[in-house]
Amino acid sequence: MSRKALLDDCFLHDKDRLRHQEALEILKSRMSAVADTETVRIEDGLERILAEDIAAPRNIPLADNSAVDGYAFRHSDFDEAGGFFRLQQRIAAGHASDADLGPWAAARIFTGAVMPPGADTVAMQEDCETHQQDGQDFVIVPQGLKTGANCRKAGEDVAEGTTILSSGQLLRPQDLAAIASTGQAQVNVFRKLRVALISTGDELRRPGDLITVGDVYDSNHFLLRGLCATAPVEFEDLGILKDDANLVEETLRKAADRFDVILTTGGASRGEEDHVLQALDTLGRCHMWQLAIKPGRPMMFGNIGSCVFLGLPGNPVAAMVCFLLYARPVLSVLAGGSFLEPQRFQIPAAFDVPKKKPDRREFYRGFLGTSDSGQTTAHKFARDGSGLITGLREADGLIEIPEDVTAIQKGDPVTFLPFSGFGIR
Structure with a gap:
């Protein structure tokens, strides 16, 4: 789509503005990861974007083990009427046995303990009866158990060599557990994006300041702080910019040298006091402006050198809608992740x-x-x-x-x- 189509007069009919799906396609086509990588401990990896594939170096679990407290035995010794087994071993978790079970022998076994050689089935302790005869302990196992019952096989969760997680995934608590299960103590992740938050407008005041008629408190800043907390970014508040063309241009120029992304609210139209779009035209390039959506029509996307510029509308509802639909997936891609699509x-x-x-x-x-x-x-x-x-x-x-x-x-x-x-x- 031509530059003119993106930057035309704000009173154009909606049919001449960029449609929602067209805007998404532009964003997808222009985005790629810019963040460097770093190595962190897995306990520090929560909500970071993975920068490597994680594969299982061995079977998980490593060996066949019991899923319950009970009695392990060879199912081939079992018949439809049940089984009468002599107790030969006692195996607790963390203490594997090398001794084979003899015919019609059973091992007292606990949850997580490695199955003894030859055993393939476990009966739950509450379903069994024990007694002693002539100094020998026995266990009676009820009928109906299938081969392999209550036994977790080696590699049942993940087989050796299987890719568990792929680069670009946002790490959740369950993902950290999966990495830990491989024995890997550190993980390579993309560093967090550096994002500058800027509010614009003579009328804005921060909470705690006195206001008079015509002033409003800058709620957008705190809205965007909270929304950025859901993304893999670290942000810095550059404050409120007055409606001064030179000040806006100089602030954006300096910010572009320090940050990966500049995220602004307000000043996105072409009114006499809206200087953000003008500054973007002067310092860099605007790739998208004026969307056929409601709310959120004056949404800007561009760049100043290697710094990505995202200009959100000044109204809070429009700012949040545009952040969720457009800014959030852009931040994800820049940070090394995927272009996030909302649940529908x-x-x-x-x-x-x-x-x-x-x-x-x-x-x-x-x-x-x-x-x-x-x-x-x-x-x-x-x-x-x-x-x-x-x-x-x-x-x-x-x-x-x-x-x-x-x-x-x-x-x-x-x-x-x-x-x-x-x-x-």
């Missing part, structure tokens, strides 16, 4: 939209409920204003309405994007 569920609508503008994708703040029949339904926050933080707070996801849909009736299937799928509780 088809759910019946519990609301009506008599008329929707065509050629524009809309994202409503929504929450899930239950109908009288017990069916899960999607509910729309009653007010649509993109400055209403209350809608973000009360919602637990977004309702996505495609460009070709012009009306919604109760019961129509709609696409629900839960916030939990974006890493937000």
